[in-house]
């Protein structure tokens with residue numbers, strides 16, 4: 001990838017330099033409202049999440065980090081598009097292993113939606129990566145995606161970096177999930193270790209919360225807006241935790257505050273006897 005081929009999308013920062021953002025992930029929506037994942041009606045839980053976002057003070061932007069559709073239909077993406085378009089904040093997306101990126105590009109557009117993959121806001125740069133491998137569950141960063149990170153960090157060496165992708169770049173202590181993570185994390189992590197400013201990596205895919213720091217890099221994953229996977233499990237296992245999403249506050253000095261919000265007040269029916277997804 002040649003320098004400058006991915007344009008930078010600039011957003012105005014708040015006066016205090018803080019960037020407040022919402023991450024939703026792994027919505028697994030279907031063509032029809034009745035679509036269920038492991039017995040859970042996924043549009044129902046997404047709507048509960050979006051209703052919860054609506055109770056918050058206005059946020060600056062929303063990141064939708066893949067597996068937004070389960071069946072890769074235009075209708076499923078339209079459902080997400082319309083749900084998010086009720087807010088007054090820009091929204092950005094990346095694909096996950098279940099997604100159809102070509103359809104996402106045509107359907108996740110208009111209103112709040114932008115296909116931008118580099119965002120500059122205050123002292124932060126947000127880099128949205130495509131880790132999808134067609135017809136595979138694991139992820140990989142192609143050379144052009146690694147070049148995008150390299151280019152971004154070179155161009156804005158003093159900006160803190162929030163790198164967003166679908167697949168996990170470190171083991172998460174779930175044997176079955178650790179076989180389907182990002183299969184080439186090292187070049188990305190090496191670039192972030194060498195970055196002069198702070199680095200945060202944020203992902204979805206694992207349907208559970210994760211928050212660690214390694215070599216100065218903050219590593220965050222987020223519950224799905226639908227079914228949860230059980231932490232520390234050898235084999236596939238759904239969890240009894242509620243659907244959720246993540247909030248992040250990025251400070252101009254590189255500090256971050258983050259929290260996971262769960263939709264505890266609703267009754268959900270998950271079929272915990274299912275042994276795969």
Ligand SMILES: [Fe+2]
Pocket residue numbers: 026028067096205206207224
């Ligand atoms: Fe997922």
